[in-house]
Amino acid sequence: MLxxxxxxxxYDVIALEESRSFTLAAKARNISQSSFSRRIQSLEASSDSASSIVAPTLCS
Known part of the structure; x- marks a missing residue:
């Protein structure tokens, strides 16, 4: 969970957004590309489980 x-x-997400490349983002974060990918996958899995629990509401 989150x-x-x-x-x-x-910081990994920011590096990925700035570089638009897993390889370049991993280099910028000084980790291997495979480790970087696993971190992003873990973050995605965490956000998926949280999004099924929490739903935004629109205020009027």
Whole structure:
């Protein structure tokens, strides 16, 4: 769940957004591409389970 979210994962997402490449983002974060991919997968899995629990509401 998101309670187990690590700050480094947020930096990973930023690096991925900026580079638009898993390889370049992994290099920027000084980790292997496979480790970087696993981090992103963990983050995706965490957000998927959280999104099924929490739903945004529209305020009028």
């Amino acid at each position: 309670a187990n979210l690590e700050v480094k994962w947020l």
